[in-house]
Amino acid sequence: MSSILKTNAVTMQFGGVTAVNNLELEINEHEIVALIGPNGAGKTTAFNMITGVYTPTKGTVVYTDKNGKECDITGMKLSEIAKIGIARTFQNIRLFKDLTVYENVIIAKHLHIKSDFMSAALHLPWYNAEQSKAEIEVEALLRKVDLWDMREEKASSLPYGKQRRLEIVRALATEPRLLLLDEPAAGMNPKETEELTSFIKEIRDEYNLTIFMIEHHMGLVMEISDRIYVLDFGETIAKGIPSEIQNNQRVIEAYLGVDEDA
Amino acid sequence: MEFFQGLLNMSGASFAQHMVNGISLGSLYALIAIGYTMVYGILLMINFAHGDIVMMACYFAYFGITIFHVPWYFTFIGVIVATALLGAVIERMAYRPLRDAPKNSVLISAIGASFLLENLANYLFSGRPMSFPDIPLLSQNIAVGSIKIQAISLVIPVITVISLLVLLHIVNHTKTGMAMRAVSKDYEIARVMGINIDNIISMTFIIGSALAAIGAIMWGIRYPGITPYLGVMPGLKCFIAAVIGGIGNIKGAVLGGFILGLGEILIVAFFPELSGYRDAFAFIVLIIILFYRPTGILGERTTEKV
């Protein structure tokens, strides 16, 4: 299995505070990797460094594109990251609230539209071709994840679980190879979580994705992830397959410790 | 080189005079900018109407002294009170209903308020300029060697510093001030903590407008022509001053005011050819500052949470 994403000793400091210290990740193609840890461990910061929201204070992020070429994407713009095939969702859902489900998803196809705004505005043939292609794909996608019936609904009017799902679908629509999910199960009831679990597996195989996710819901994590990284106070305190993590002393301490405080 | 003629043949005397002019103008800008920055600091919105509140205050003073013959010191107190009330009313009418509305709506409402005040003044007092009552004590001239200065120009910086200190005291050492700072940080939390947001914000507007009134009086004595559009340019420039210094930061407003005032004077002093472009100067500085330090000279940088 060949690696798709590598981080070499990336560190993020805000003023004096070190949010993430010497993080060494390696994610291989077609894996589902989870990043866990107590609150404030720096998980989301790690995500933000990978997706170019923050530029790491030091260290590099290396991505292997579909032609197997390694490229340094440290501090690359978020939009560029999306273009090379890394999509992400957000901890606090960031949908285009006032737009319809359909619009939300088809917007994601914009980065595959090659024609310039003039030909788009004048609806010239080559643009129309691209456009209808996009429409077909979106329809297929929405039918697949059974959101098609509510395509005309405003995103904000969807039930919570569906909103989470829509955000993932929107990310999928950018046709990524690596998908980063930031707490996809947050705030879901057991049933929704069930669905989510299978949904993630499903899309991984369907679209042949690599998935890297932050998640608190241990049930979910243990069930689907191939490997797990554990962060605490910005340090990587453990990594390995679920069974190893489950009975890793430091991890337990980290969590129990937090539990006591809480 | 002809262009630098201004630089070359400037005598010490005129340079000193220019500096004096600059400082007196700067302190005037600073005085009005404080009001701006304070409202922004709490509400995080531009009170576009601030300049027009200044204008209204000038009219109040005019009616007090010229029409009703109230002695000026009483009038000024009255003006400050009246203007403070006006500010509160504007807040109540134009801003409170939009407390939870998107920022742009508030901005539009602010523009609307300023536009309304101007047209109202135009309608009520007609476009004909009125002369701000002359107060000999303050408008007399004082000569220091070859340097001429108006008494008021000496008073203004003092007033500015006083208001600065008073304001700093209010904000940092009083209960209201603490509440204000709480509100400016996050008013949901403040609300939860049992602070009455509406009162605090009204308070902010009252203080801000009172400052505007003081500024207006100083402005009127220095430049005694009152028209409905009097407030527009000072309004814009003082806002710019506030932004330059770091909006929301009271000391910054003063700093910005002086930078702007001195800058405007000196640009004309050194490059007389550019006198026609003088008003553009403020905006150019604004844009440069926003480009290199979006939060102004003394404003602290902020990063967005994702």
Place this chain on the structure above:
Amino acid sequence: MKKLMSVLLVSALAVGVLTGCGGTKKDAEKSDVIKIGVFLPLTGDNAAGGELELRGIKLANKLHPEVLGKKVELVIADNKSDKAEAASVAARLIERDKVKVILGSYGSSLSMAAGNIVKTSKVPAIGTSCTNPQVTANNDYYFRACFIDPFQGTVMANYAFKNGARKVAIIQEVSNDYAVGLAKFFKDAFIKLAGPDSVIEVANYQTGDKDFSAILTNIKAMNPDAIFAPGNFTESALLIKQARQLGITAPFLGGDTWETQEFISVGGADVEGVAFSTAFDREKATTAEAKKFLDEYVKEYKGEPSALSALAYDAYLIAIDGIKRANSTDSVKIRDAIATTKDMEGVTGKTTLDKNGDPIKGAVIKTVKDGKFKYIDFVDVK
């Protein structure tokens, strides 16, 4: 619900426009009245001038209410000191109110905005105090009652030279067409008199500026014999005030806009002794019409009439005179009659229009003394 409201609002307004705003005056074609349109800035920057002129026109209408046995009805419209407005208002006066002649406006640019409209719809217009030569230039339908800037500029240049000024500075309100035009003509004329480098500085300020200390300090260092500062009376008054504060003693010269009470009330003691050219003064009130005007004006409005009122009064007289001689209510005929106006006795002397439609008349030079405008001199056209 809102949508319903909106639809209602839309239709209401639309209907309003087609009926209300247009048809407010149904009696557009009553045969026993002749309508004269008046478009003046009654709000905005130029409101002061506009009001003074309106007084003159109303007075004239009071004293000369009839022509050809018909009643003269004034249709007064405000152009907000704004060009787009001026154009709409002019069109409205012509099309809606069917006026035969238009009087106005104070401010050359406002008049110019209406220029095309009066030209194309063939209704003569008589400018009251728009002194810019461009107003009547290649427009057969625009005339005026006031002298023009080239003449005014020359007059002031001569005056300055006569009083011993050899190097002058010019401070112009660079965003004001009137000021820029006048400054140019003054400069040309003065250079002709006193040599190429007699104008030592041309400084600029924008309309609405309040602080002039910087340019004034520069000029003080050059210490000119006189300062020519054409511009709005408010700005000019503040300018002079600050000049005196900075200890500039050189006399200030200006143009006809200064002759408003506001100029004195804002400028106070500091504007004493300035000199400016204008069209009219009691001292030169030679004609019988002028006497009548003065008495009536004082009765009606208390206080001294300004040249603006006098010019507006004359504009009305020119119109009436034209209609009388045309002996018709046909705008084109009236226009032809006005074009041949000769020795029309008005308040500001006898008016004769040249081929451009500009009057050939002299200028009065006034100063401010003890808070009043005071006659100094009269300069006739040579």
Place this chain on the structure above:
Amino acid sequence: MKNKRDLILSAILLIVLFCVSWFVNGELDSYIRRIVNLCLIYAIIGLSMNVTNGFTGQFSLGQAGFMAIGAYTVGIFTVPVELRANVFYAVPMNPLIAGIQMPVWLALIVGGLLAALVAFLIGTPVLRLRGDYLAIATLGFSEIIRICITNASSFTNGALGIKDIPPLNDVRYIFVVTAITFAFIAALINSSYGRAFKAIREDEIAAEAMGINLYKHKCLAFMISAFFAGIGGGLYGALLGTVDPKNFLFTLTYNFLLIIVLGGMGSITGSMLGAVIVTAGLEYLRIFDEPLEIFGTMIPLFRPGLRMVMFSALLMACVLFWRHGIMGTREITWSKLIAFCKNPLGFFKRKGASQ
């Protein structure tokens, strides 16, 4: 299928409207013509402003400046060469441009392009700003543009302004330009780029995560907006027949702000409605400026100035009580119209419910 129907209907409407404009041009008096022309021109500028403020959610107040650029381009290049000496009597026209004369349509396009170019240059520093900072900065730029025009006498004739612009008040001409603008912007908004703009309005970070390059798209929207503002300004100048810097004070922008707020930020058809209501409305309100007599007694309230008070009060009321304007972000579509015709009351009930 549905699409085809809409196209045909739109085509028909267009033809009908064109005939109307033909009628207005031929039959109605020049006052009505002027109002109609102003409506059309304001519609163009309202639309242009809606592209940035309404669809991309970037609150810009620079419209007056871009209009000025367009208006001056038309002014400078369409004045007949032989008249120029007479127009530029204070400072002779700069030899670089003294000889160049263009037909109006060309001047309009050049003006639009110039405005777009300026927008591009301004965009670099300004578009990084958000909310009120952006507003004040763009406002600043429009003032800077005006001040430069005032001072660059040899090109713009400074404060004296440009006179003798061949007047353009043919309603058909202006209607066609408006129609093109409307069609172009409508098509753009309904294209992938339009959706990208909306995405930026809704959530910049999410939009970026969707691979949308913020700066590129904001700048694009800003330039398109400027381009049409330039065109609109050009027509405005040609309609007046004379331009000077005072025409383009930043307060001019407020008119268009009212138009888009009233019509609905982010609604094309809304802008059209807004333009008509505001322009026609302003004319209508004129009766408030005229003295009013009821039973022979003067109502002192009615005197010059009241109209503008009403105007600004309207803007306020609109923001306070009617934040989404007439259309909000919705559009009048053929299907809605048809639904409406089928069952007017039910239509509004449904709408009422959905709000």
